[in-house]
Amino acid sequence: MSRHAADPVVVRAPYQKFDVIVRRSEIDGHGVFAAEMIPPRLKIGEIRGEAITCAEGRRRAASLQRIMIVEVSPRTAIDASKSTDPMRFTNHSCQANARLAIIAGRIEFYSLRGIEPGEEITVNYGETHHEGKLRCRCGAPNCVGAL
């Protein structure tokens, strides 16, 4: 992949399989955008974080606004709030082009279809701690309207 000198330098961790860029999103805050073509059904990357108990995860989720905690087993959760992995900025969409998968205690992202360079990568969060109190701005025709 050729780059111009002015392009941002992307440092890719070994578990990040495709180049992505984090920038402002129309959906919410920052989002993750494909920097190259991502074919369907492939691993895009992972989020690493601090392993904690699910009880501690729920305690932290109750006290903080911007938080990313994923329960990876009945006992263990990953707090990725301080993670520097780009995939932690993945926004929700009701018509997502990727999915989140918990595999062997890891938080992994897989493409559901081909994702074009410049397209925002989104997943369907499903049940979140917001319990339907956060308005969804994904803009999909089938948007359920709340998270």
Ligand SMILES: [Zn+2]
């Ligand atoms: Zn929506």
